[in-house]
Amino acid sequence: MAAITTEEFNRLAIDHLPFMDLMNVEVDAIEKEFAVLRANCDEKSLRPGGTVAGPVMMGLADAAFYAIVLANIGMVSLAVTTNLTINFLRKPGPGDVYCRATLLKLGKRLAVCEGLIYTEELGIEKPVAHVTGTYSIPPS
Amino acid sequence: MAAITTEEFNRLAIDHLPFMDLMNVEVDAIEKEFAVLRANCDEKSLRPGGTVAGPVMMGLADAAFYAIVLANIGMVSLAVTTNLTINFLRKPGPGDVYCRATLLKLGKRLAVCEGLIYTEELGIEKPVAHVTGTYSIPPS
Amino acid sequence: MAAITTEEFNRLAIDHLPFMDLMNVEVDAIEKEFAVLRANCDEKSLRPGGTVAGPVMMGLADAAFYAIVLANIGMVSLAVTTNLTINFLRKPGPGDVYCRATLLKLGKRLAVCEGLIYTEELGIEKPVAHVTGTYSIPPS
């Protein structure tokens, strides 16, 4: 079972991740094994042609990584991203984008996360971006 | 001399980078050798404690990379980011953050950019983040 | 069906990847969907305690990415790595390490690869490293 509920994460996000609100990011699921977050894309999130802007995907991934880390270590708000690498793969059409985040490793001091960003149109088999990131976990 | 002016970039950004507006990003300088962009941070850009949110820095770097690439190849709006890696180094205090972007390489098909993100308080010698990114340049 | 055979790749590697020989890297499988390469680790590949050295894993991944790219585009020896990101996850015990490489995207100009590095002892479910990399494909 996840160490936090979606409600708890949403409350935390209001304080800690104002960016989620700015980018219309919402939680679809938080489990111990994975988290799925969604960016509701409007015209502010788009590039011309209807493509979702890169920074929206980066922010979405960062939030999804925070969610999967907290789902495993509990409400440790001071866990911070130390690095993030994103590869853009395909241009999404207009519409919401999703990030499915999993843990590659959960150590005492570092958690390494992987995220696939995808759309309903293309499906997760043809992801629009791939992201890895590391969170530093403060001593308890 | 830069292949685009700050005015031309700003006009392009209105169409192509709505994210710049969302994040209050402005251009300080666009030269052939470097570009400096600034994110005017308000409470929406912050994490608790006044730290600037990671996604703001990623979006700022992405915009700065776009600027330095166009400063060298001209108004090629379809140049797209193919990947970006950010290392977070220090927690900035409240206030604006700057990204100074330079080109590590300008090829026919790929441009590789480096960015230092810094604040006035800490100075560029103690950057708050380091970013590398690649832009794919479409065939002319 | 893969666009190259293991034999063809091995012949190419003799000319193009002398590093494979230096690091005792061998091909286990080359399919269109994935490639598996193995580094036969001896004392030269190890750090004290029997841990496989990081550069061996990076070289192994680079070779595996080359294999999966050629399995899809054919014998284009001038495809070159443009970037590579590796996250080290767990310390492998002594013994061979494997890299299972897949394609995240195959474009006309860029191929983006993902690799999981693992050992028999821990299994692929507990990978020792995760790697992403991009190959630039020359115009045909």
Add this chain to the structure above:
Amino acid sequence: MAAITTEEFNRLAIDHLPFMDLMNVEVDAIEKEFAVLRANCDEKSLRPGGTVAGPVMMGLADAAFYAIVLANIGMVSLAVTTNLTINFLRKPGPGDVYCRATLLKLGKRLAVCEGLIYTEELGIEKPVAHVTGTYSIPPS
């Protein structure tokens, strides 16, 4: 003054970095502010056309990062690389390659390093690769 001497690093490398010997990597300078290591390239390190193989550059950077970290924290052999990102920029001609490593940040738990890989022929102003990497520092 650096917290280790070149001699001490070389002795450590014999035990901890057998890869340095395999790749003919030698130390040119270890200072507190920077370290310069050199890979003496022979035919085993080359791709056809005389280009230095990517994995040699990755191994060189990894060793140079280890050197600059130890130059600042002293003889902590268990500092380990947690991630590394390399961007290949230009094809070096035949000949030795150098890596000049500096610290972007030295924290209590993490050190973030930057390296420029260059040749005498092209000079450091036209680097052949750019590398960032993170070392995890064990609790003392």
